[in-house]
Amino acid sequence: MHTTYDELPHLLTLMTGDEKHSPSATSTLDVLWVLYSDILRVDTANPDDPDRDRFYLSKGHGPMAYYAVLGARGFLTSEELRTFGAYDSPLGSHPDRTLARGVDIGSGSLGHGLGLAAGTAVALRIQGRLAHVYVLIGDAELDEGSNMEAIQFAGRCELSNLTAIVIDNDSAGLGWPGGIASRFAVEGWSTSDVDGRDHDMLRRAFRGERGRAPHVVVAHVEKKEN
Amino acid sequence: MSITVEKSLDQREIFYRLVPQLLADDERLALVIAEIGAAYLEPHIAPEVRPRVVNVGIREQAMIGVAGGMALAGMRPIVHTFPPFLIERPFEQVKLDLGHQGVGAVLVSSGGSYGWPQGGETHFGQRDVALLDTLDGWTVHVPGHVDEVDWMLHSAVAGDDRVYIRLDGISNERPYAREVGFSVLQQGKSGTVVSVGPMTDRVLAAARGRDVTVLHASTIRPFDADTLRSTLTTPDVMLVEPYLAGISVLQVNRALAGMRTRVSGIGVEAGERRRYGTVREHDRANGLDVEGLTRAMDRFFEV
Numbered sequence: 211m212h213t214t215y216d217e218l219p220h221l222l223t224l225m226t227g228d229e230k231h232s233p234s235a236t237s238t239l240d241v242l243w244v245l246y247s248d249i250l251r252v253d254t255a256n257p258d259d260p261d262r263d264r265f266y267l268s269k270g271h272g273p274m275a276y277y278a279v280l281g282a283r284g285f286l287t288s289e290e291l292r293t294f295g296a297y298d299s300p301l302g303s304h305p306d307r308t309l310a311r312g313v314d315i316g317s318g319s320l321g322h323g324l325g326l327a328a329g330t331a332v333a334l335r336i337q338g339r340l341a342h343v344y345v346l347i348g349d350a351e352l353d354e355g356s357n358m359e360a361i362q363f364a365g366r367c368e369l370s371n372l373t374a375i376v377i378d379n380d381s382a383g384l385g386w387p388g389g390i391a392s393r394f395a396v397e398g399w400s401t402s403d404v405d406g407r408d409h410d411m412l413r414r415a416f417r418g419e420r421g422r423a424p425h426v427v428v429a430h431v432e433k434k435e436n
Numbered sequence: 437m438s439i440t441v442e443k444s445l446d447q448r449e450i451f452y453r454l455v456p457q458l459l460a461d462d463e464r465l466a467l468v469i470a471e472i473g474a475a476y477l478e479p480h481i482a483p484e485v486r487p488r489v490v491n492v493g494i495r496e497q498a499m500i501g502v503a504g505g506m507a508l509a510g511m512r513p514i515v516h517t518f519p520p521f522l523i524e525r526p527f528e529q530v531k532l533d534l535g536h537q538g539v540g541a542v543l544v545s546s547g548g549s550y551g552w553p554q555g556g557e558t559h560f561g562q563r564d565v566a567l568l569d570t571l572d573g574w575t576v577h578v579p580g581h582v583d584e585v586d587w588m589l590h591s592a593v594a595g596d597d598r599v600y601i602r603l604d605g606i607s608n609e610r611p612y613a614r615e616v617g618f619s620v621l622q623q624g625k626s627g628t629v630v631s632v633g634p635m636t637d638r639v640l641a642a643a644r645g646r647d648v649t650v651l652h653a654s655t656i657r658p659f660d661a662d663t664l665r666s667t668l669t670t671p672d673v674m675l676v677e678p679y680l681a682g683i684s685v686l687q688v689n690r691a692l693a694g695m696r697t698r699v700s701g702i703g704v705e706a707g708e709r710r711r712y713g714t715v716r717e718h719d720r721a722n723g724l725d726v727e728g729l730t731r732a733m734d735r736f737f738e739v
Contacts, residue, residue, distance in 0.1 A: 260510060308538045315508070316536050319528060325498050326533055329505020329513075336466070336487050337509065356529075359498035366493075 213282035215243055221278035225294035225301070236275040237379045237406070237431045238346065244412040245344060245375075246279045254284040257312050263341050264330055266315045268323020269348040269377065270304040277301050277310075285312030321354025323347060324374060328364045331372040331424075342371050344416075349378040349390060358393075364424045365397035372424040373416065374399075377406060380433040394426040406431040447603040448546040450582045452476045454589055455514065459485040464512045465593055466490060470499045472517040473546075500526040503541045504533030512542070512593055519545040519561025519602070527567060534598055535571050541599075542592045548604035548634075549679050549704045550718045553711075562679045562704040565656065568600055569683060576657035577601045578633030578678065581611035584654050591616075604678060606634040606715065613654035618663040622650040627672035627737050628664065630684070632656050635676045635724065642729035648737060656684060661691030671695050674736055676729065677703040681722075700736045702729065 213221070218239065219231035246252075250263045267276050277294070280286045286301070290310075293299035300309040304318025315326055327345035334341050347357065364372055376390050386393070391401035402415035406429030415427045445453065452473065459465050459481075466488040467477075474491050481489055490506075492498045496517065503513035515522065522545045523530060534541055549562035568574045575597060577588045585603065592599040612619050618630065621640065624647035631639035636652045643650050649667050653660065656677070664673070671692060675684050682701030689699065704722050711721065719725045723732055 264508075306536075316532070316538075319532055321497075322501060322529065322532055325501020325529070326505040326508065326537070328498070329502035329507075330509045331505070332490060332502060333466070333506040333509035333511045336511070356497040356501065359492070359495035360501060363492050363495060363498050363502065 218243070218278050218282060221281045221288075221291060222274055224288055224291040225274050225277060236272060237348075237377050238269070238272070239275040239279070240407050240409060241346065241375055241377065241412060241429050242275055242279040244409050244416070246283050248413055249416045250344065251341070252283075252312070254312070257285065260337075261339050261341050264314050264327070264343045266317075266323045266327045266330075266343065266345040267305060267313075268315075268317055268327075268345050269320065269351050270317030271348075273301075273303065273305050276305065280310070280312045283312070286310065320348075320351040321356040324357050324360035324364075327372055327374070328360050328367070328369060331364070331369040332367060334371055335369070342373065344373045344375065346375045346377065349376055349380065349386065350382040352376060352386070352390065352393070353382055353384070361394055361397050361399070365394075365399055368398070368422045369424045370420060370422050374424070374426045376426060376428045377431060378428050379431045389428070391426060391428045399423055400425045402427045404429055445582060446605055447579055447582055447585050447607060448605070450585045451516070451544060451546065451589070451603055452480065454586065456480040456482065456485065458514070458589065458593055459488055462512070462593060463488070464510070466506055466511050466513045468492065468499055468503045468506070468513050468515045470494055470496050470517050470521065472521070496521050496526045497529050500529035501533045504529070504537055504539060507534070507539035507541055508537060512540075512596070514542045514544060514593065516544045516546070518547045518559060519564040520559060523564040523567050523600075531571055535573065540595065540597045542589070542601065543599070544589075544601045544603060546603040548602065548606070550715060551605040553713050553715055553718055556712055557708050557710060564600070564602065564679060565677075566680045566683045568657070573598050574657055575599045575616075575655065577655050578653070579603065580608045580613065580633040580636050580652070580654050582607060583611040584613055587614065588654075602633070602679070604634045606678075608634055608637040612636050612652040616655040616658075616660075618651040618653045618660040620649065620663070620667055621652050622648070623667065624648040625669045627670045627674065628668060629674045629676060629733070630664065630688075632675070632677045632684075635678050638724070638726045638729055639676050641726045642733055646733060646737060648733070659684060659687035659691065661687070664688065664691050668692070671697040672737060673697060674700045674733065675702060676724070677701070678724070680704055680706060698736070700732070702732055
């Protein structure tokens with residue numbers, strides 16, 4: 211299946227049954243599209259390749275954009291997308307890596323992905339593999355203190371094979387005065403603040419030279435309504 | 437526990453002695469710690485294995501998360517600290533970053549239920565096995581002797597599953613288990629005592645002269661229902677466990693489903709005792725010394 215960005219709403223419709231989907235309705239769709247189109251070195255035919263790049267969706271809520279992109283890249287079939295949420299479906303409202311092909315971690319409870327990603331980055335470095343680990347978290351998910359442990363640890367370990375993406379739609383109840391990137395910068399991460407809808411900016415942020423530090427891309431999208 | 441002048445190392449020291457060699461022998465292994473043990477291990481870590489010793493600082497959530505991430509990349513993490521900081525504080529990481537991801541690790545705690553009694557309730561570890569019982573697929577080893585630590589560690593690191601090794605400051609005079617499964621130490625007709633890990637010397641002392649079967653378990657999960665059934669006479673079963681009392685009663689009930697049975701679960705009593713002192717004093721308070729076990733057996737088997 212080779213799919214264009216404009217066809218993603220159709221894949222979302224397979225899961226929801228709703229007729230209309232605008233890409234802007236899901237905060238993560240553009241980041242996921244850019245990652246799976248231009249950045250991640252993954253192979254549909256070999257989803258467990260130990261040398262593949264990893265993508266850990268830490269923010270497991272609202273995973274339909276993720277499933278749509280995995281469908282567009284051929285990891286999931288249209289038939290599987292249609293089963294979304296059913297009792298024996300591989301696709302639930304939180305992803306399970308043991309059920310869904312191409313899904314690297316199971317998530318749903320917030321604040322677990324960054325620690326897992328740091329551990330995988332350490333392991334890949336020990337193994338001498340060139341693979342890179344990307345982990346996506348939400349600005350509200352960042353409330354969980356476990357993230358701070360992982361941010362500090364990854365910074366001290368200089369995990370340059372780790373990139374965190376924080377989708378910032380200003381949904382954290384108590385907010386992040388002074389911005390999100392500063393929380394990473396003080397722990398030694400390199401940082402980018404970009405428009406989370408601008409594919410060129412996202413590509414540049416992911417490809418930028420980052421030296422010996424882990425990197426965070428804070429992807430700003432419109433404030434969540436409701 | 438009486439501190440004897442034995443030259444032998446205790447279970448925790450044996451673990452610290454074995455780990456550097458295990459790491460050297462298998463490059464799939466990593467040690468993940470959160471400061472506890474770092475000072476003991478530091479002198480024994482060779483330069484070539486140093487990258488595989490990961491000290492995350494006092495960050496126990498990250499400790500388990502990092503271990504899970506390493507396992508996802510095909511490594512075999514050994515994770516070590518005191519029971520409350522290994523199982524209780526990062527319990528959701530143990531549940532999700534290992535179990536839910538479908539990966540394993542070797543979690544090794546030291547200190548048992550009250551191995552440092554003056555540390556008080558914050559450092560007591562009696563709840564560990566009960567908590568792991570709510571999760572899937574954990575093997576739980578409770579070594580009763582340093583020799584058992586050796587085979588448990590070697591078999592644990594060779595696998596990919598989830599293994600908990602509960603090191604205690606107290607040990608039996610000799611090893612009673614050479615492998616997974618219950619050992620038959622004594623056979624009798626009026627009931628069965630299942631003694632777990634370091635409880636067995638005192639259980640044997642309390643059971644001396646009684647017509648009861650004594651089974652020793654250094655591996656309590658999976659529960660060896662087959663041996664319990666095959667050696668059963670009178671279906672009266674007493675469990676003596678060095679952690680929260682009664683935790684394996686459910687296992688006995690399942691093993692003997694359909695039979696009319698009497699089961700007694702002896703162990704560390706629930707609730708906060710808020711006492712310091714010595715291990716011996718805590719054993720006495722919980723009825724886990726020879727005198728307490730004798731009284732419990734008098735009541736249970738000679739009604």
